Amino acid sequence: MDAADMGKDLERVLITEEELQAKIKELAGRIDEDYAGGELLIVGVLKGAVMVMADLARALHLPVQMDWMAVSSYGAGTKTSGVVRVLKDLDTDIAGRHVLVVEDIIDSGLTLSWLVHNLKSRNPASVEICAALRKPDAVKVALDVKYIGFDIPNEFVIGYGLDYAERYRNLPFIGTLAPHVYGAS
Numbered sequence: 001m002d003a004a005d006m007g008k009d010l011e012r013v014l015i016t017e018e019e020l021q022a023k024i025k026e027l028a029g030r031i032d033e034d035y036a037g038g039e040l041l042i043v044g045v046l047k048g049a050v051m052v053m054a055d056l057a058r059a060l061h062l063p064v065q066m067d068w069m070a071v072s073s074y075g076a077g078t079k080t081s082g083v084v085r086v087l088k089d090l091d092t093d094i095a096g097r098h099v100l101v102v103e104d105i106i107d108s109g110l111t112l113s114w115l116v117h118n119l120k121s122r123n124p125a126s127v128e129i130c131a132a133l134r135k136p137d138a139v140k141v142a143l144d145v146k147y148i149g150f151d152i153p154n155e156f157v158i159g160y161g162l163d164y165a166e167r168y169r170n171l172p173f174i175g176t177l178a179p180h181v182y183g184a185s
């Protein structure tokens with residue numbers, strides 16, 4: 001799917017595919033350096049993080065293992081419910097491991113704040129965060145984020161894993177939705 005296929009649903013492209021891919025390579029370079037000589041477990045947060053996980057994992061030169069958690073706080077809407085539900089837990093015991101949580105977006109920050117707290121209680125060697133996007137004007141909880149792709153305006157975005165009612169995740173770029181799609185005037 002590309003911008004032309006989206007027709008009237010797309011308001012504008014915020015971050016192009018090329019910009020995203022260049023940023024992932026840059027973040028991977030930093031992660032390679034920071035964890036050099038060690039082994040890293042990258043944990044993707046389903047479903048939004050699938051694209052950034054797949055691209056980041058292939059850009060890293062470190063030996064990595066991949067695991068996944070599924071949590072959900074948005075349901076089908078554009079606002080967080082504030083309640084994080086675990087739909088799938090890790091398969092791996094992370095005690096003593098270096099863990100990097102990979103996310104598509106930090107919006108209110110509630111999902112990652114809850115998740116990092118949860119993971120730290122399992123006694124890993126370290127837990128850090130890598131997120132493709134962050135909305136500084138929407139963040140409600142302080143979060144220590146080591147690797148961040150782009151700070152973006154406080155608008156609902158789609159693409160590169162991010163959905164609206166499960167659609168648009170497969171767009172290779174980040175865009176904003178036309179208001180008519182979600183019922184705003």
Ligand SMILES: O=P(O)(O)OC[C@H]1O[C@H](OP(=O)(O)OP(=O)(O)O)[C@H](O)[C@@H]1O
Pocket residue numbers: 045046047048049071072073074075080103104105106107108109110111112162163
């Ligand atoms: O910072 P927050 O306000 O908590 O929002 C960020 C989270 O919300 C979205 O996931 P969602 O719960 O919609 O599930 P999904 O990844 O399956 O789309 C997104 O992928 C992040 O995981």
Ligand code: HPA
Pocket residue numbers: 074105107155156157158162163164
């Ligand atoms: O802006 C967003 N778009 C899609 N999903 C999201 N989950 C949190 N924020 C967003």
Ligand SMILES: [Mg+2]
Pocket residue numbers: 045046047048049071
């Ligand atoms: Mg998510």
